[in-house]
Amino acid sequence: MRDVVVLAYDGVRLMDVTGPIEVFGTAARFGAPYRVTLRSPDGEAVTTSTGTRLMVDAEAGTPHTLVVPGAPDLPRLPIPVPGLVDAIRDLAAGARRVASVCTGAFALAEAGLLDGRRATTHWRHTAALARRHPRVAVEPDAIYVRDGRVMTSAGVTAGIDLALAMVEQDEGAGLAREVARDLVVFLQRPGGQSQFSVPARTPRPRNDVLRALLAEIAADPAADHSVPAMALRARVSARHLTRLFHDGVGATPAAYVESVRVEAAQALLEAGETVTGAARRSGLGSDESLRRAFLRRLGVTPSAYRDRFRTTRGAGPTGRGGRRRAGPSAP
Incomplete structure (x- = not known):
């Protein structure tokens, strides 16, 4: 069983939380061994940026995958969520994979998890991330970036793209495609943030x-x-x-x-x-x-770009996930 922990906190953006949960939950319905739990830094319920109240699960063991969603205020300095960075460090210590959605990259960067890595975030905040964390190689146009065990994604709905890529990494393109069909989304979005x-x-x-x-x-x-x-x-x-x-x-x-x-x-x-x-x-x-x-x-030739159609996996030895392209999943 792969335990996926989504770390919510007060002010978190609701879709940053629910998008990945829907993808992993749907994959589990199709037989993938995912168990999704929602945690918070202090174990208490959280209030999202929309005012929606979310109950969280009791603490469990070390996650296979940690997902850190974003929030409108997260790019502020210092990180305006008490205990968030410490919680990320604790949960990420034993996780096999760590991912952020949207401005969640700022929290990963504050935790030191993006040092020396490539990363992305919402296009509105890529310049701020690069200025604040010069050891992070920010890719402003990527929908998501995979660098080793750490993955980061662009704004809000890109969390769905990110989660689909993780499902494909774990279970193959066939299951990921079934999940995309069920959710009526692109297996691969036709464009980077520049779309x-x-x-x-x-x-x-x-x-x-x-x-x-x-x-x-x-x-x-x-x-x-x-x-x-x-x-x-x-x-x-x-x-x-x-x-x-x-x-x-x-x-x-x-x-x-x-x-x-x-x-x-x-x-x-x-x-x-x-x-x-x-x-x-x-x-x-x-x-x-x-x-x-x-x-x-x-940073890619036209022919190489065209050849990236059929998978969410990017080209290159580091598994870059940005600038990938494909058509929509069939309904």
Whole structure:
């Protein structure tokens, strides 16, 4: 029996708790040897960030898997939950696997469990995690990252992705796929955190000219979005256009356009397009341009990226789980 302990605490985000519990509980219904318990640092019931009250289980033995969910206030310094870090250290000491959901990575980092490891968290807080814990190699676009026995995931619903990956690691892709079907979720989400996406993560510009240009880029990434062409359409100078992008999105026009085109290429590859077709239809042009852009932004070649479709397991000797891609589970 694999004991999965989810460590809840006052202020915890409810879905960070319930998402993994649903995955492991469903896997257990299909025959996987999981026993899920909910604990708290002091053994008392907890109140989630939504106000929902959760009862916790009595303490038991050493967990096989420890899951630390996140909370809206967890990125604050110091960690605003008495006893949480000590509880993590105690439970993690004998656990075979330790995982965090969303901002739970901040608690793992405070406990020293992420030192010298790669990790991720909610995209809104990746920069803060990197600044506060320079010994952690933060991967801001990963849905989840596996580094040795420690796994971390992006925001909220990514806890479901994380738990499915652990089920696949333990029981194989077949059972994980059955769980995903039952929950009506992707076995592998079609995108990293950047699916939430360059346009979606870009604050709405106050400037009407820039707002119109960003809409054009999102609508047709393969169109001519060179600085001269955009400046002509916007009826501004190239220098002024560059200033608008810098002030409005914090990037040069070329960098922003490339980021949107890479996302478009990712979607095309996920849909079965060839590397050459994805390069042409996304606006990146040649295979080599696509390759350079992927390596620069994703750290993987387009062909390797495309080949990651059929499993939640990432490529590479360390079992990286970020930037994985696949289609949805069949209903």
